[in-house]
Amino acid sequence: MMQGEHISQEDLALYAMQALSPEEALAVRTHLAECALCRAELAELSGDLALVALSVEQHPMPEGARQRFLNRVSADSAATTQQAVELLAAQEAPRRATRTTAIWLPWAAVAALVIAVVSLNMKIASLKEQLSEQSSTALKLEAESSHAQQVLEVLTAPKAQRATLTASKVPAVPTGRAVYLADRGALVLQASNLEHLPEGKTYELWVVPANGASPIPAGLFRPDATGSASLVLPPLPKGIPAKAFAITIERAEGSSVPTAPIILSGAATGV
Template sequence: MTNEEHLALMDKLTLLALGELNVEEAAPVREHIETCEVCSREYQEVREGMAVLALSASGPAAPARARERLLRTAQVWDEPLGGVRDGARGTRSPGRSEADDMPRDVGASIPTYATMRRPWWSFVPAFAALVLAAFAILLWVRNTRLADQLQATQTSLSETQARLSQAMLVAETVTSPATQKVTLVWASDKPQPEITAMYLQRRRVIVLMAHHLPQVPEGKAYELWLLPANGAPPMAAGTFRPTANGSAVMTHSEMAATPEAKGFAVTIEAMSGSDKPTSPVIFSGL
C-alpha cells in the first residue's frame, strides 16, 4: 500500500466512526484497521473521544436512535480491537505494559509529504540540465575538431602558396628577357659538366641548373659565387649537391644585396657554406 492510499484511509476513520460510510465504502477501511496498528489505535481513540463527547455534551440530548447507532458501532468493534485497548474503560490487555497502551505520535509512523516519493515531473529540470550539459560537451568536441581541421588546412594552404610562389619565381627567372644567363664549364678539363646560372637582379633571385657534375666528398657541397661588376669581393649565392646522375637545381633568393654581376664561379666548400671562397675555382663563367 502506498503512502497516499494509507493517508486516504486514515481520513475515513472519523466518517466510519460516525457511521457515514456505506457498506462498500466501510469494507476496505475495516480491513485496513485490522492489519494496521497505527490506524487501529487512531480509530479506537476517535471512538473513545466520540463516546466521551456524547456522554458529557451539554444542551439538548442527542436523538436516541443516533446514540444507539454510535454505541452499537462501538460494541461491534470492541472485540477485534480488544488486543489494542479494551473499549473505553482504559483496561490493559494481558501481556501488554502501560507503555504499550500509551498514545503514539501518528506522524512518526506515517511518512510526511517531504519524505514521500517525489513526482516524476520534479526531475525534469535535472534531466534537462544533463541534456544541455551533454549537448554542450558535444559542441565543444565538434568545435575542437573543426578548429584542428581548419588549422591543418591553413597550414597546407600556406605551404602550397609558398611552393607556388617559388615556382612562379623560377618560371619568371627562366623566361624573363631581363635574366642574365651564364653557362659555367669545367675549368681544367673537357666541358662535359655544365652549370647554367640565371640571375634576375630586380627580384634578387638566382636559379641554377647543373648536369653531369662530379660527386663531392661527404660533408662538402658546391657553392656558387656572384662576381660583382664593380670589382667587389665574391658574394655567396647558395650551396648545392648533385644527385646520383650529376644533376642539380638550386634557387637562391636570400641575397642581402643584388649588384650587377659580371659572372659566376663555383668552389667546393663545407656543407653549411662559407662567407668567402676557401678552395680553388672549379667552374667559372663571365
C-alpha cells in the first residue's frame, strides 16, 4: 500500500472513506502523523473529511461489511460504466442520425427557400420592369391620346369660335384648310364660310394623288349654321402623297368620282 515512502492516493482515499482494514488504517495513520506531504495530499483529497478522519478514532467495519462495500463500489462502478456506455450508445446513435437529418433538412429547406426567394425576386423584378415599361408606354400613349383628343375637341367643338383671317376689306369667302399626313392616311379639314346646301346635297372632300391617279373620296360633310365644317380623320389609304385637295358638292350619299364644279381646291405643300 505504500508507494515508495508515501501513501498512494488510492489508499488515502480509502482511508478517508474509512474503507481500509484496521491494520492498513493504522499504518496510514502512523505515516500521516509524521508526513506533512501525505497529510496535505489527504487534505486535498477529502478536504474537511481528512481532518475528521485524522481526529476520529477509526473502528473496524463489521465482519464482511468492508468486502460488501468494496464489492458494491466495484459492482456499482462496473454497472454504472456499463449503463453509461449503453446510455451513451443509445443516445448517440439516434442523436447522430437525428443530427444528420435535423441539420440536413433545415439546410435543404433553407436552400430551397433561398432559391425560391431569389427566383421570385427575379420574377418580380422582371415583372416590375415590364410593368414599368408598359405603364410608361401607357402613360405616353395616354398623354398623346389626351393631347390629340384636346386638339380634336377644339377643332370640332360646336361652340368653338371660328374666324378666317383675310386681308382687310375683303368680304368673307369660303375657305378650307386641310392637313394631311400621307404616311398615316390621316387628314383633318376645317372649312369656313361655306354656303348652306339644299336638302339631299353634301360637300365631299377629295385627295388628288401626287402620282396622277384618280381623286380619292375623303369624306362627306355639311356646314353648321355659321358655315363652318370639320372633317376629322376620315378613312383613307396610307402612303399616298397628295398633290392637291378639292371640295365638290355631291348627292347626299356621296360620289366615287367628283362632280363639277369644284367649290374649293388647293395645292398641297411639301410634295
